[in-house]
Amino acid sequence: MTKPIATRDVYGETLAALGESNKDIVVLDADLSGSTKTSVFAKKFPERFFNMGVSEADMMGTAAGLATGGKIPFASTFAIFASGRAWEQVRQSIAYPKLNVKIVATHGGITVGEDGASHQAVEDIALMRVIPNMTVIVPCDGVETKSVIYEIVKYHGPVYVRVARGKFPVILPEDYKFTIGKGVVVRDGKDAAIIANGLMVSHALEAAAMLEKEGLDIRIINMSTIKPIDRNLIVKAAQETGVIIIAEEHSIIGGLGEAVAGVVAEEFPVPVKRVGIQDRFGQSGLAEELLVHYGLMPKDIAEAVRKAIKKK
Amino acid sequence: MESLISELMVRPAIESLKKWAKQLRVDVLMMLNKAKSGHTGGSLSAADIVTALYFYKMRHDPKNPKWEDRDRFILSKGHAAPIQYAALARCRYFSPRELLTLRRLGSILQGHPDMKCTPGIEVCTGSLGQGLSMANGMALALRLDRRSSRVYALLGDGEVEEGQVWEAAMSAAHYKLDNLCAIVDFNGFQIDGAVTDVMNIEPLSEKWKAFGWHVLMIDGHDMEQIMKALDDAENIKGRPTMIIARTVKGKGVSIFEGKYQYHGIPPSDEELKKSLEELGVSADGWPERVAL
Ligand SMILES: Cc1ncc(C[n+]2csc(CCOP(=O)(O)OP(=O)(O)O)c2C)c(N)n1
Numbered sequence: 001m002t003k004p005i006a007t008r009d010v011y012g013e014t015l016a017a018l019g020e021s022n023k024d025i026v027v028l029d030a031d032l033s034g035s036t037k038t039s040v041f042a043k044k045f046p047e048r049f050f051n052m053g054v055s056e057a058d059m060m061g062t063a064a065g066l067a068t069g070g071k072i073p074f075a076s077t078f079a080i081f082a083s084g085r086a087w088e089q090v091r092q093s094i095a096y097p098k099l100n101v102k103i104v105a106t107h108g109g110i111t112v113g114e115d116g117a118s119h120q121a122v123e124d125i126a127l128m129r130v131i132p133n134m135t136v137i138v139p140c141d142g143v144e145t146k147s148v149i150y151e152i153v154k155y156h157g158p159v160y161v162r163v164a165r166g167k168f169p170v171i172l173p174e175d176y177k178f179t180i181g182k183g184v185v186v187r188d189g190k191d192a193a194i195i196a197n198g199l200m201v202s203h204a205l206e207a208a209a210m211l212e213k214e215g216l217d218i219r220i221i222n223m224s225t226i227k228p229i230d231r232n233l234i235v236k237a238a239q240e241t242g243v244i245i246i247a248e249e250h251s252i253i254g255g256l257g258e259a260v261a262g263v264v265a266e267e268f269p270v271p272v273k274r275v276g277i278q279d280r281f282g283q284s285g286l287a288e289e290l291l292v293h294y295g296l297m298p299k300d301i302a303e304a305v306r307k308a309i310k311k312k
Numbered sequence: 313m314e315s316l317i318s319e320l321m322v323r324p325a326i327e328s329l330k331k332w333a334k335q336l337r338v339d340v341l342m343m344l345n346k347a348k349s350g351h352t353g354g355s356l357s358a359a360d361i362v363t364a365l366y367f368y369k370m371r372h373d374p375k376n377p378k379w380e381d382r383d384r385f386i387l388s389k390g391h392a393a394p395i396q397y398a399a400l401a402r403c404r405y406f407s408p409r410e411l412l413t414l415r416r417l418g419s420i421l422q423g424h425p426d427m428k429c430t431p432g433i434e435v436c437t438g439s440l441g442q443g444l445s446m447a448n449g450m451a452l453a454l455r456l457d458r459r460s461s462r463v464y465a466l467l468g469d470g471e472v473e474e475g476q477v478w479e480a481a482m483s484a485a486h487y488k489l490d491n492l493c494a495i496v497d498f499n500g501f502q503i504d505g506a507v508t509d510v511m512n513i514e515p516l517s518e519k520w521k522a523f524g525w526h527v528l529m530i531d532g533h534d535m536e537q538i539m540k541a542l543d544d545a546e547n548i549k550g551r552p553t554m555i556i557a558r559t560v561k562g563k564g565v566s567i568f569e570g571k572y573q574y575h576g577i578p579p580s581d582e583e584l585k586k587s588l589e590e591l592g593v594s595a596d597g598w599p600e601r602v603a604l
Binding site: 029031032033034035039051052053054055057058080081084085113114115116117118119283284285286289290293 | 347349350390415416417418419422423424426436437438439440441470471473474475502503504507510511
């Protein structure tokens with residue numbers, strides 16, 4: 001394992017690199033460019049960077065307009081403001097006309113830490129997933145983030161990507177290539193399958209290592225695209241392992257858990273257990289403390305697996 | 313003669329308010345240093361305004377935070393929570409010891425104001441641009457109940473870039489909310505830089521006037537001017553009042569003054585030491601003892 005890296009840092013660097021070869025890329029921010037890391041692009045290409053001030057709704061509408069002019073706008077702010085504050089602008093001006101806007105939202109989840117509930121998006125995936133035409137992605141580490149940013153530029157249409165404030169362990173190999181709509185088995189196993197995204201993929205791997213000592217062989221799927229979801233991979237996991245556990249740094253309502261549960265229920269019903277935030281708001285605290293408090297640690301995932309397996 | 317009397321009566325009040333403002337600045341610096349995160353610049357720029365509200369103007373009762381006839385204060389620029397927490401602690405809404413827990417897991421002092429956790433906090437803010445609408449609603453409710461309480465809302469100059477602020481500006485004038493007084497902490501900076509560079513808001517006073525507000529322009533660090541503006545606002549009938557208070561981001565400590573880079577950065581140990589030296593106070597006995 002190489003040293004942990006913040007996915008937002010990778011986003012900033014990748015965007016600036018892409019700006020070199022693709023002159024259609026334009027970037028918008030809402031007075032958070034230092035935190036979202038779009039400042040790297042802004043320094044390099046000031047004429048293609050638009051700081052909209054503290055005006056998220058205006059930013060999304062402006063991004064839509066830029067897209068109609070053939071540009072590829074990246075619009076960034078914190079996840080709660082991108083998905084929440086400007087929700088209807090995203091729905092009406094971007095997703096409904098299927099415009100080519102890339103919303104890359106940083107500071108997703110409770111690992112935002114000390115700022116507290118007002119700044120912790122635990123609902124953003126649900127809010128974005130429910131909008132028709134929207135593609136929703138949560139990369140699990142820096143390697144995947146880089147690949148995601150390259151791939152969404154090749155795809156024409158609206159995309160929401162959630163990256164994080166904190167540093168995540170790097171788990172994917174340097175040559176990993178992300179494909180929209182495809183999950184990846186990062187650890188094979190036959191006794192149960194954990195389907196996770198974001199930071200929870202590495203926590204799931206730790207959980208699997210604990211469970212291995214108890215003689216359990218756990219499959220782990222990195223489901224970075226929540227929409228469109230990889231139905232085949234989910235069904236295969238249900239058929240081959242007979243029990244599915246989902247782990248995400250998001251409310252258990254409306255996120256990856258429900259997306260997966262929906263597929264399992266329709267295609268191949270097996271026991272399902274969701275690990276996530278139990279319909280509560282976040283709060284201030286250190287990221288690590290909050291992960292413990294909200295039950296998102298490897299031991300919590302392991303416990304969920306033990307419980308779920310009993311229902312097989 | 314009359315002016316002499318008011319001079320004699322007001323002077324000591326001003327001197328004591330200045331002391332409180334300094335105390336609150338010390339509290340902010342100490343609190344943020346302990347928390348190792350939080351917003352220094354915008355808390356310090358608002359110190360004099362918040363002091364004048366809590367220690368001079370507002371009718372409130374720390375022993376009875378939900379007193380129905382209290383005046384209300386809404387910190388719309390919620391990231392400046394430390395300055396409000398300092399005021400609340402020094403008014404004894406809760407023990408100053410709580411200041412040691414800022415931003416910690418389980419604290420009553422969340423990173424951004426939360427009415428569910430903190431006595432004296434009226435609403436939940438932190439997402440910019442929403443406070444003035446809530447202030448309007450409170451002012452309407454008070455008017456319906458024929459209460460004489462007033463509502464105060466403090467906004468940032470970056471914050472007024474939010475569209476909702478202007479929707480609320482329209483509503484407040486439309487409903488003739490003369491029990492409402494809003495204040496802009498006009499420190500000239502937001503996160504990414506100077507407000508004029510990031511997203512120009514000028515001409516600000518003309519904007520509020522055009523929206524139907526009575527507008528007062530003051531120096532937001534001149535205690536006398538703040539007090540007078542708050543008093544004058546009370547006499548304006550038929551429309552809301554906006555006090556545009558010229559301030560300095562990070563006011564009171566030269567390392568932070570006018571530097572947007574300290575928007576969301578707490579003082580390091582070294583910076584805290586220098587700050588206290590400059591303010592001429594010691595941290596001994598903090599937070600129990602008043603540092604001055
Ligand atoms: C809706 C929303 N967007 C973005 C932010 C992040 N943010 C926190 S403070 C700030 C800048 C505010 O500038 P200003 O209002 O001038 O505050 P001050 O300088 O007085 O601290 C921003 C963009 C937020 N809290 N809410």
